[in-house]
Amino acid sequence: xxxxxxxxxxxxxxxxxxAASDGAPIYGVLALVALVxxxxxxxxxxxxxxxxxxxxxxxxxxxxxxxxxxxxxxxLDLSVAxxxxxxxxxxxxxxxxDPDRMLLGVAATVAIGIGIGLANGLIITGxxxxxxxTTLGTGLIMRGVLNASFDNFAGxxxxxxxxxxxxxxGPIPYALLLFAGVTLVVWALLKYTRFGHHLYAVGGGxxxxxxxxxxxxxxxxxxxxxxxxxxxxxxxxxxxRLRAGAPxxxxxxxxxxxxxxxxxxxxxxxxxxxxxxxxxxxxxLILALLDNVFNALEVNTFLKQVLRGxxxxxxxxxYARRARPRRARxx
Amino acid sequence: xAVALSDADTGTVVTPPTAAAAGVGEPLLAMRGIAKxxxxxxxxxxxxxxxxAGEVHALMGENGxxxxxxxxxxxxxxxxxxxxIALDGEPVRFGHPREAQRRGVSIIYQEFNLxxxxxxxxxxxxxxxxxxxxxxxxxxxxxxxxxLLADLGVExxxxxxxxxxxxxxxxxxxxxxxxxxxxAARILIMDEPTASLSPHEVEALFERVRRLQxxxxxxxxxxxxxxxxxxxxxxxxVLKDGRRVDTVAAxxxxxxxxVKMMVGRDLDDxxxxxxxxxxxxxxxxxxxxxxxxxxxDVELRAGEIVxxxxxxxAGRTELARALFGADPFARGEVRLDGAPTLVRSPRxxxxxxxxxxxxxxxxxxxxxxQSVADNSLLALRSLGARLARRRGGGGGASVLELARxxxxxxxxxxxxxxxxxxxxxxxxxxxKWLATKSRLLIFDExxxxxxxxxxxxxxxLMRGLAAGGAAILMISxxxxxxIGMSDRILVMRDGTIAGALLAGATEAExxxxxxxxxxxxxx
Numbered sequence: 001x002x003x004x005x006x007x008x009x010x011x012x013x014x015x016x017x018x019a020a021s022d023g024a025p026i027y028g029v030l031a032l033v034a035l036v037x038x039x040x041x042x043x044x045x046x047x048x049x050x051x052x053x054x055x056x057x058x059x060x061x062x063x064x065x066x067x068x069x070x071x072x073x074x075x076l077d078l079s080v081a082x083x084x085x086x087x088x089x090x091x092x093x094x095x096x097x098d099p100d101r102m103l104l105g106v107a108a109t110v111a112i113g114i115g116i117g118l119a120n121g122l123i124i125t126g127x128x129x130x131x132x133x134t135t136l137g138t139g140l141i142m143r144g145v146l147n148a149s150f151d152n153f154a155g156x157x158x159x160x161x162x163x164x165x166x167x168x169x170g171p172i173p174y175a176l177l178l179f180a181g182v183t184l185v186v187w188a189l190l191k192y193t194r195f196g197h198h199l200y201a202v203g204g205g206x207x208x209x210x211x212x213x214x215x216x217x218x219x220x221x222x223x224x225x226x227x228x229x230x231x232x233x234x235x236x237x238x239x240x241r242l243r244a245g246a247p248x249x250x251x252x253x254x255x256x257x258x259x260x261x262x263x264x265x266x267x268x269x270x271x272x273x274x275x276x277x278x279x280x281x282x283x284x285l286i287l288a289l290l291d292n293v294f295n296a297l298e299v300n301t302f303l304k305q306v307l308r309g310x311x312x313x314x315x316x317x318x319y320a321r322r323a324r325p326r327r328a329r330x331x
Numbered sequence: 332x333a334v335a336l337s338d339a340d341t342g343t344v345v346t347p348p349t350a351a352a353a354g355v356g357e358p359l360l361a362m363r364g365i366a367k368x369x370x371x372x373x374x375x376x377x378x379x380x381x382x383x384a385g386e387v388h389a390l391m392g393e394n395g396x397x398x399x400x401x402x403x404x405x406x407x408x409x410x411x412x413x414x415x416i417a418l419d420g421e422p423v424r425f426g427h428p429r430e431a432q433r434r435g436v437s438i439i440y441q442e443f444n445l446x447x448x449x450x451x452x453x454x455x456x457x458x459x460x461x462x463x464x465x466x467x468x469x470x471x472x473x474x475x476x477x478x479l480l481a482d483l484g485v486e487x488x489x490x491x492x493x494x495x496x497x498x499x500x501x502x503x504x505x506x507x508x509x510x511x512x513x514x515a516a517r518i519l520i521m522d523e524p525t526a527s528l529s530p531h532e533v534e535a536l537f538e539r540v541r542r543l544q545x546x547x548x549x550x551x552x553x554x555x556x557x558x559x560x561x562x563x564x565x566x567x568x569v570l571k572d573g574r575r576v577d578t579v580a581a582x583x584x585x586x587x588x589x590v591k592m593m594v595g596r597d598l599d600d601x602x603x604x605x606x607x608x609x610x611x612x613x614x615x616x617x618x619x620x621x622x623x624x625x626x627x628d629v630e631l632r633a634g635e636i637v638x639x640x641x642x643x644x645a646g647r648t649e650l651a652r653a654l655f656g657a658d659p660f661a662r663g664e665v666r667l668d669g670a671p672t673l674v675r676s677p678r679x680x681x682x683x684x685x686x687x688x689x690x691x692x693x694x695x696x697x698x699x700x701q702s703v704a705d706n707s708l709l710a711l712r713s714l715g716a717r718l719a720r721r722r723g724g725g726g727g728a729s730v731l732e733l734a735r736x737x738x739x740x741x742x743x744x745x746x747x748x749x750x751x752x753x754x755x756x757x758x759x760x761x762x763k764w765l766a767t768k769s770r771l772l773i774f775d776e777x778x779x780x781x782x783x784x785x786x787x788x789x790x791x792l793m794r795g796l797a798a799g800g801a802a803i804l805m806i807s808x809x810x811x812x813x814i815g816m817s818d819r820i821l822v823m824r825d826g827t828i829a830g831a832l833l834a835g836a837t838e839a840e841x842x843x844x845x846x847x848x849x850x851x852x853x854x
Binding site for chain 2: 212
């Protein structure tokens with residue numbers, strides 16, 4: 001897979017032209033992974049179900065799209081897993097199975113999400129606390145509050161709300177549409193708005209951005225608020241699948257580190273300034289496919305973790321090789 | 332116009348009346364009585380500068396003469412302590428680079444301010460992207476960028492959607508120029524614009540500069556390269572030690588006169604006496620080269636201090652790093668005591684007896700929050716000397732000896748080095764290399780940022796080491812230091828050794844070699 005990433009064919013190059021600097025070569029890798037894993041599954045007598053794979057990607061996918069934003073800006077959000085928990089718990093707690101309270105539940109979780117995003121962003125930019133520490137801290141705070149207030153499933157969401165997790169338009173699940181919509185919106189934000197342009201600038205060269213009159217704090221805070229909103233959407237999706245939220249749903253999904261892994265796998269530089277949301281989606285799909293094939297082949301759980309670890313590190317090493325040519329601001 | 336001459340012996344300057352500056356009407360830019368101090372040290376004192384529309388005005392002076400500071404003040408990156416700036420006779424104050432840009436003053440630094448991962452258009456319009464409703468108007472941005480690029484005659488080679496990282500240095504510079512023009516610049520400051528350009532690219536740049544000039548733009552051009560100055564500039568202002576020597580018409584002076592204006596000072600510092608005897612050849616490099624260096628021939632002998640002079644970017648530090656294995660030679664042969672030696676990493680270099688006192692002591696020479704003792708033993712411990720490792724904890728006599736050898740003034744050996752003065756920090760770095768018994772010492776700007784008293788101490792130490800049989804290579808931008816300390820002087824230019832001079836060389840000789848003007852004057 002490394003070789004395929006390092007030497008894109010003509011199609012790969014054309015792709016790169018279309019989605020310049022948005023991690024397009026990763027789609028070649030994605031196609032390869034899909035081909036290999038599906039072949040393996042079919043060869044062992046299993047069944048390929050694309051929709052199931054996609055559905056599995058939705059929860060991590062939306063968080064990872066949000067994570068892409070903060071990472072592009074040179075920041076990071078480790079608190080997303082607990083934000084997912086907060087959302088899931090609060091949604092079922094507020095709704096209490098009453099369809100009339102659905103809107104209230106959604107509004108409450110969105111408001112909380114915006115609050116958390118603002119808090120993260122303002123602590124990082126205003127108090128100048130390192131993002132890693134900031135979000136580690138806010139995550140711990142959320143964890144403590146959740147565990148103190150709820151020790152099990154809290155309330156439930158009404159049956160109507162569960163359509164989000166289980167129904168769809170014809171063959172297309174709502175959840176997939178939501179994921180696609182979030183991806184599209186964030187992609188457009190990055191490509192077509194000043195906010196997006198400035199986010200890249202702040203992540204790629206904060207001093208250059210500052211000297212160009214860019215208000216970097218705004219971009220960072222905005223990215224954190226949007227990132228929190230994607231965590232809220234993931235939380236809502238999960239609670240619609242589970243019917244009730246519990247404090248552990250977020251941490252159990254490993255959304256914090258997995259989302260960062262997906263972003264980096266998708267070609268976004270951890271230091272910021274380079275990459276994009278399309279690459280992240282590919283990264284998420286690759287991780288889901290790997291899960292898929294590992295399950296079908298009944299790979300040992302621990303070996304599974306080892307393999308995932310190897311693949312993530314190898315992918316980033318491949319990017320490091322590609323990025324070797326000298327930079328303008330280097331030397 | 333009359334020529335100002337500074338007398339090298341007395342340091343006095345004869346300035347003719349500058350009547351020629353008047354008569355063209357109001358100058359576009361007038362800086363008067365500009366003064367600036369950093370941490371109490373005067374960097375600029377009472378500097379005047381007048382620039383007219385449509386002229387290329389060169390700013391010259393040795394390293395540290397104050398050129399860059401003066402230009403940063405003009406561009407709003409620094410605020411002057413005293414003095415006034417007037418544009419079209421109207422006084423202005425720039426608190427931020429953006430304000431200067433708005434008034435038509437743009438600066439292109441040697442280190443470009445571009446985002447490598449973004450496109451040309453995105454870079455040019457960063458922070459002021461045109462929008463249509465909530466959406467960035469990519470088409471308008473591309474069109475405006477294309478127009479700017481066409482204006483510079485580079486629309487064929489640079490596209491608005493090209494990613495900056497994939498452009499050559501010369502192309503990136505052109506993008507910077509386009510960016511400056513997009514602010515409707517009337518004064519364009521270029522700091523060493525040709526430092527990393529090939530001769531062909533320099534020609535193209537000059538053509539572009541002349542184009543701008545023809546449109547009434549004033550270009551302030553900072554360069555060390557005499558040849559270029561005479562090719563492109565109409566007037567030249569020379570700075571020395573933070574003061575203006577004079578402003579002259581380029582046609583009225585010769586390179587030699589200009590050099591004299593730049594140098595004109597006494598060799599009144601004290602330097603220890605030179606080596607009486609020089610020993611065997613210790614290090615010999617033949618045809619050394621890597622990405623930044625080529626055809627390097629160097630010999631260092633025991634007991635000798637060799638000065639390495641050259642302009643910023645000529646490759647002096649690169650040579651030091653190559654010798655030390657930090658960015659090793661890819662070609663050529665290195666012989667140590669006559670035996671072929673491979674130095675592929677600093678670790679191998681240290682084992683072979685090299686010591687490297689880097690220019691940036693704080694980042695590369697010392698671990699600031701660690702003690703004098705720990706820093707002194709840093710290199711020795713890394714070599715795995717078990718004894719030293721054990722002794723490190725208990726303080727130990729050897730550190731005390733080292734401290735005495737370098738005449739260190741510290742409260743105790745446990746004092747953190749960040750609390751020491753620059754001179755004492757340098758001594759700790761030296762102690763680090765004495766601990767490994769280095770015989771080949773490379774000093775990169777050994778006394779930069781060190782006060783006068785401590786300077787002499789460092790110089791004495793260097794001479795003492797040489798007398799003890801060490802071979803020393805000293806990089807310095809301070810020409811009096813090079814002349815005062817060196818038994819032999821190597822001058823670098825464009826990544827190779829441009830020539831060698833003997834101990835008695837003058838500053839003018841070094842500058843002419845470093846700028847590639849040697850032939851002109853010899854003729």
